[in-house]
Amino acid sequence: MKRTIVKEDMYLIAEAIKKEGKKLEGKTLLISGGAGFIGSYILATIHELNEEYFSKPCRVISIDNFITGRKRRIVEEIKSDYFTFIEADVTKPLDIKGRVDYIIHAAGLASPVYYQKYPLETIESAIYGVRNLLEIAKLKKSKSFLYFSSSEIYGDPDPNFIPTPETYRGNVSAIGPRACYDESKRLGETICMVFYEKYKTPIKIVRPFNVFGPGMLPNDYRVVPMFISNALKGRPLPVHDKGNQTRTFCYISDAIVGFLKVLLSSKSGEVYNVGNENDEINMMKLAMIISDLFKNKVEVHTVKYPSTYPQDEPKRRCPDLTKIRTNLSYKPSVSLRQGLSRVIKWYKEEYGL
DSSP: OOOHHHHHHHHHHHHHHHHHHGGGTTOEEEEESTTSHHHHHHHHHHHHHHHHTOSSOOEEEEEEOOSSSOHHHHHTTOOOTTEEEEEOOTTSOOOOOSOOOEEEEOOSOOSHHHHHHSHHHHHHHHHHHHHHHHHHHHHHTOSEEEEEOOGGGGBSOOGGGOSBOTTOOOBOOSSSTTHHHHHHHHHHHHHHHHHHHHHOOOEEEEEEOOEEOTTOOTTSOSHHHHHHHHHHTTOOEEEETTSOOEEOOEEHHHHHHHHHHHHTOSOOSEEEEESOOSOOEEHHHHHHHHHHTSSSOOOEEEEOOOTTSOSOOOSOOOBOOHHHHHHHOOOOOOOHHHHHHHHHHHHHHHHOO
């Protein structure tokens, strides 16, 4: 990745993860969803480690079917003989040659608009995708397998469980408008745990909480890119309903540090929340902060939920990070306002807005 903001992020991530990251030196990493927002940041991080920190490079095999990912994001920005890019569908059996030391299953459709548009593909990626990659991990005797679940598996949490710990069992509808994503992620976790218990596959699970940063497409439809892309075009920021629903947001560099710490941790069969527990904020206040970050303040309008956006949205979402903070020394460092400023700067550089 060539942009200044992203290069700064890569340095911050590599510095924070360099001790654990040594485990990747000279190894092979297989990642699904490498062309996605989070996947591309992981690839760029490994590239940074190879260039600046490793004497023996980590080989990377990236798999993506580009249903929502961008080929250009990867092909043009990472030039390395140690990276192999495969256009393939992880829901189908994969024939991967050679050793595979580490596996990350990051493929999926995390945007509510996209998983409503592609509900079956969302289910299949979480369930068949994880099964196929777990079979590879078992066959290759991989050292660690990281499954990307979601904070959505908690559903609309009981107020007594906010911040929400990993032990909370969730309040999710199996037949609701978000079920294709929520329930498939839950079942994906179950499949991982079955492989861990039956075959001793060294699985780890992360539940990300609202990760944002450079690389999110303007048409992603999640709240941060939607607000910022509208603001850059001088359009009002559309706040759904009254804007009382709350979230905490985790800047991408902090999130990647958390994900890699979990991947490279020694204990398997564990589940970790990854996010930022600070600055729980409702969507109206988020819109106002983004408006304030522009010289000419952008208008904020309340709107009805569009038909393309699934209903049954959780009222609050905030992680309890006690476990990852205590076990893996994870501590997010980028504030919401700092992260938003960085994304705005990147959007201006990337799209010339």
